[in-house]
Each structure stands twice: as C-alpha cells, then as structure tokens.
Amino acid sequence: MKPPKFRYHAPSSQAEALDLLNAYGDEAVVLSGGQSLIPMLNLRLARPAEVIDLGSVGGMDLIVTEPDAVSVGARVTHRQMEADPDIARHLPMARDAAGFIGFRAIRNRGTVGGSVAHADPSAEWPVVLLALDGSVDLRSKSGARCLGGDDFFQTVFTTGRQADELVVSVRFASRFADNWGFSEFQRRTGDFAVVVAAVACAAGSGGIGEARVALAGVADRPVRCPEAEEALIATEDPQAVAEVARDAFDPVGDSHGSTAHRKQLVYAQVLRAAGEALARRDKGRPDG
Amino acid sequence: MVEIAVEVNGRAETAEVDGRMLLSDFLRGVLGLTGTHVGCEHGYCGSCTVLVDGASARSCLMLAAQANGSSVRTVEGLADGEELSSIQQAFKDCHGLQCGFCTPGLLMTVTEIAAEVASTPSRHQIREQLAGNLCRCTGYHQIVDAVEQALDQAAGGGR
Ligand SMILES: Cc1cc2nc3c(=O)[nH]c(=O)nc-3n(C[C@H](O)[C@H](O)[C@H](O)COP(=O)(O)OP(=O)(O)OC[C@H]3O[C@@H](n4cnc5c(N)ncnc54)[C@H](O)[C@@H]3O)c2cc1C
Ligand code: FES
Ligand code: FES
Numbered sequence: 001m002k003p004p005k006f007r008y009h010a011p012s013s014q015a016e017a018l019d020l021l022n023a024y025g026d027e028a029v030v031l032s033g034g035q036s037l038i039p040m041l042n043l044r045l046a047r048p049a050e051v052i053d054l055g056s057v058g059g060m061d062l063i064v065t066e067p068d069a070v071s072v073g074a075r076v077t078h079r080q081m082e083a084d085p086d087i088a089r090h091l092p093m094a095r096d097a098a099g100f101i102g103f104r105a106i107r108n109r110g111t112v113g114g115s116v117a118h119a120d121p122s123a124e125w126p127v128v129l130l131a132l133d134g135s136v137d138l139r140s141k142s143g144a145r146c147l148g149g150d151d152f153f154q155t156v157f158t159t160g161r162q163a164d165e166l167v168v169s170v171r172f173a174s175r176f177a178d179n180w181g182f183s184e185f186q187r188r189t190g191d192f193a194v195v196v197a198a199v200a201c202a203a204g205s206g207g208i209g210e211a212r213v214a215l216a217g218v219a220d221r222p223v224r225c226p227e228a229e230e231a232l233i234a235t236e237d238p239q240a241v242a243e244v245a246r247d248a249f250d251p252v253g254d255s256h257g258s259t260a261h262r263k264q265l266v267y268a269q270v271l272r273a274a275g276e277a278l279a280r281r282d283k284g285r286p287d288g
Numbered sequence: 289m290v291e292i293a294v295e296v297n298g299r300a301e302t303a304e305v306d307g308r309m310l311l312s313d314f315l316r317g318v319l320g321l322t323g324t325h326v327g328c329e330h331g332y333c334g335s336c337t338v339l340v341d342g343a344s345a346r347s348c349l350m351l352a353a354q355a356n357g358s359s360v361r362t363v364e365g366l367a368d369g370e371e372l373s374s375i376q377q378a379f380k381d382c383h384g385l386q387c388g389f390c391t392p393g394l395l396m397t398v399t400e401i402a403a404e405v406a407s408t409p410s411r412h413q414i415r416e417q418l419a420g421n422l423c424r425c426t427g428y429h430q431i432v433d434a435v436e437q438a439l440d441q442a443a444g445g446g447r
Pocket of ligand 1: 029032034036038074100101103106113114117122124125167190191193330332
C-alpha cells in the first residue's frame with residue numbers, strides 16, 4: 001500500500017512540464033490532484049518511472065468566461081467548481097454535478113482536468129462535458145489541438161490524449177444555463193455513481209431546438225442518446241424520453257447493478273433530469 | 289530525494305524525502321505526529337484527514353513533496369496546551385468516540401466545516417458532510433451529537 005519508486009519532478013512552468021512529457025513520453029505520468037493517481041500508485045496499479053507534478057505550474061487553475069462558453073483550467077478543483085459564482089451563473093449543471101464527487105477532502109484536491117484525463121466511465125465531468133457540448137484543450141511541445149467529447153473519451157480509462165500531451169483546459173458551452181437537468185444514483189453519499197443522466201436543451205423556433213441527453217454508467221465511456229434527444233424535441237414529455245433512453249442501452253451488469261437494474265436506473269435518472277430541464281425552461285418563460 | 293519546507297502546526301519543518309513518500313508517512317514516521325491515523329490508504333476511510341492550507345485533504349493521497357511550501361495542521365495542532373478546542377471538547381462531552389481511531393480525521397473535517405458554517409446544519413446534513421469519515425465503533429449517533437453541539441457554537445460565533 002505504498003507507491004512504487006519513481007522520480008518526482010515539479011516543473012514550475014507549463015513549458016517545462018511539456019519538455020518533461022516530451023522527453024519521457026510513456027514512462028511519465030502527470031500528477032494533478034492525485035485523487036485517482038495516488039490510490040493507483042498505492043495499490044501499485046500504476047508503476048510510472050517519472051511523475052510530473054503540476055502543483056507548481058501557475059495559470060492552470062483559472063475559470064475564464066468567454067462569449068459562448070466557459071473555459072476551465074485543468075487544475076481547477078471540484079471544490080472551485082462548486083463555489084465559483086461564474087460557474088453558478090453560466091454552468092449551473094457543473095456546479096451541481098461537482099457536489100456529487102466523492103467527499104469534501106477529495107473535492108478540495110481533485111481537479112477537472114485530472115478527471116477527464118482519467119476517464120472513469122462513471123465519473124461526473126466526462127458526462128457533463130458531453131451534455132454541455134464541451135471539448136478538451138490539449139497541448140504538447142509541438143502544438144495544440146482541441147478534441148470534442150466523442151473523440152476524447154474512447155473507453156475505460158482511455159482517451160484520445162497522446163503520451164506527450166497535457167490537458168490544459170476543458171471548455172463547456174454556456175447556452176444551456178437555463179434549460180438543464182442532472183440526476184445520478186449513488187449507493188452511498190460520495191461513492192461513484194451507478195448511473196448519471198445529464199440533460200441540456202436550448203430553445204429553437206416554437207419549441208426545443210437542440211437537446212442533449214448524456215449518460216454515464218451504461219457503457220465503457222460516457223455516451224449521448226440520440227433517440228432520447230429526438231424524443232425530447234418531439235414530445236417534450238420526460239416519461240417518453242426516459243422510456244426511449246431505457247430501451248436504447250443494454251448495460252453490462254456488474255456488482256453495482258445488473259443489466260435490468262441499470263436500465264431501471266437510466267429510466268429514473270432520465271425522467272428526473274429531463275423533467276428538471278423542462279421545468280426550468282417553463283419557469284424562464286415570460287408566460288410560464 | 290526531494291527537499292521540502294512545510295509548516296506543520298505552526299512550526300517550520302524542512303526535510304529531504306523520497307519522492308514517493310506519502311504525507312501521512314511523513315507526518316507519522318518522520319515528524320512522529322502519530323495522531324494522524326492510516327486506515328485504508330486509498331481515500332475512503334478518512335482517518336488520515338489533515339488540513340492543508342486550511343482545506344481538508346487525505347494525507348494518504350498526497351505526496352509529502354506536494355506539501356512543499358504549504359501549511360499543514362494535524363490533530364496535534366488543535367488543542368491549546370491542555371485546553372481542548374471546542375470541537376474536541378464537544379466530542380468529549382457527547383462521548384463522540386470509543387476506540388478513537390477515526391477521531392483525528394473527524395476532528396479535522398469538522399474543524400474545516402466549522403470555519404465555513406453560517407447556521408447549524410440539520411442532523412441529516414451533518415451525516416452527509418461526514419460521509420467520508422468511517423467509524424467502526426460508535427454507530428455515529430454520538431458523533432452527530434458532538435458535531436451538532438460544535439457547529440452550533442461555531443455558527444453562533446464561538447471558535
Ligand atoms: C474516495 C474517493 C471518491 C471519489 N469519488 C468520485 C466520484 O464520485 N466521482 C468522480 O468523478 N470522481 C471521484 N473520485 C476521483 C476524483 O474525482 C479525482 O479527483 C479525479 O478522478 C482525478 O483528478 P485528479 O486531479 O485527482 O487527477 P490525478 O489523480 O492527479 O490524475 C488522474 C489521471 O489523469 C492524468 N492527468 C491528470 N491531470 C492531467 C493533465 N492536466 N493532463 C494530462 N493528464 C493528466 C494523470 O496522469 C492520471 O493518469 C474519487 C476519488 C476518491 C479517492
Ligand atoms: S487512510 Fe487515508 S482515507 Fe483511509
Ligand atoms: S471510535 Fe473507533 S472507529 Fe470511530
């Protein structure tokens with residue numbers, strides 16, 4: 001239950017961190033909040049030769065409001081997401097989702113960038129990223145690129161990030177601030193969710209113009225459910241949407257829930273999240 | 289080896305540590321502050337909780353090297369000489385401990401909460417807030433009693 005031997009690096013700038021990643025590639029892991037990496041080191045599930053701690057790299061913990069989105073630095077903690085007024089205003093779903101992550105001591109140190117890079121299929125940030133049309137900004141010594149959620153999340157603990165790339169920030173669209181719902185089922189407070197549903201919509205001419213229904217806990221990565229999105233636009237009926245979502249997946253059963261139980265949880269979480277999204281939309285209407 | 293300078297319970301400490309040394313092992317093994325307990329070493333039990341720059345953290349999920357430049361507070365830093373902090377006193381008054389294994393982590397968690405509360409939370413809210421601190425002995429009732437008493441004082445302006 002102690003970490004294996006490794007060399008510890010504490011670069012003081014992003015450029016220095018990128019140089020180290022470029023030099024060591026697969027041999028190195030990045031240490032952000034450590035709330036997933038250090039358990040893996042303690043359990044010897046990870047045995048990196050080099051550990052690159054981002055703790056002294058400045059400028060990666062900023063929340064920047066842009067015209068259509070909010071850019072969240074990779075080192076922004078779950079706790080910052082819970083407490084920041086700009087997040088509450090522009091990304092209220094993210095504020096609520098943050099409160100479901102682990103315990104307060106975990107939220108104080110764990111980071112948004114670390115969570116998306118880790119890509120646990122039942123984690124909150126990846127599914128929120130899909131629901132809020134998010135993207136991940138990556139940088140390496142040789143350049144920068146941006147990947148949407150569908151390209152970034154590939155399978156369990158596996159992303160489109162190359163070994164020499166750093167996640168520098170995560171961007172979430174802010175156009176869903178008034179029309180969203182988030183619901184998850186966890187067995188005990190602080191546990192990873194069994195199923196998460198995140199629903200976001202935006203008004204179009206005469207009704208819902210855009211709907212996004214994202215789920216965690218039904219596949220090896222967070223996924224959107226296009227059938228449920230169509231049903232939301234067509235019916236505006238949470239129950240119809242929840243039934244479609246339930247029937248769209250056959251999640252693999254495990255010790256946290258059988259296939260049938262997970263399907264029932266999908267129904268319950270989507271029902272609640274879609275219901276909340278529509279209720280917020282109706283409350284926001286001048287005649288509502 | 290990594291050179292670190294950390295303030296622990298108000299005292300400046302410097303040391304040369306292995307990069308892989310956990311903060312919990314640094315506190316216990318190097319500084320002899322064995323009040324910080326180690327249960328699970330993967331973040332779930334909460335017995336190793338300390339405050340790092342005022343914020344609760346699992347010392348089993350931090351490298352000692354990551355604490356470089358920070359101020360760490362452990363259970364040894366709560367009492368003022370023989371005088372218990374109001375939270376420690378509440379645990380004593382309400383019998384909020386039996387074997388005491390979980391107690392240091394609980395005290396540090398509650399110390400952080402007390403610094404933030406504006407009004408006394410409900411018993412249900414207290415249980416939610418303490419979900420990350422497991423106790424194998426008490427059944428939690430007296431812990432909740434103690435925390436209710438302590439937070440009531442904190443919300444009313446006590447320490
Ligand atoms: C008890 C407990 C309960 C938890 N419960 C939940 C929960 O309910 N929901 C949830 O979502 N999470 C939960 N977590 C995990 C927590 O959210 C972690 O904070 C998160 O998964 C990883 O973020 P981190 O900053 O701690 O990253 P680290 O642990 O530092 O890193 C995780 C991985 O990402 C890589 N990485 C980190 N940052 C970068 C970067 N900038 N660029 C490239 N690679 C990077 C690392 O190399 C490592 O492989 C829990 C953890 C614990 C210990
Ligand atoms: S020993 Fe750190 S949380 Fe259990
Ligand atoms: S008093 Fe024994 S574990 Fe809590």
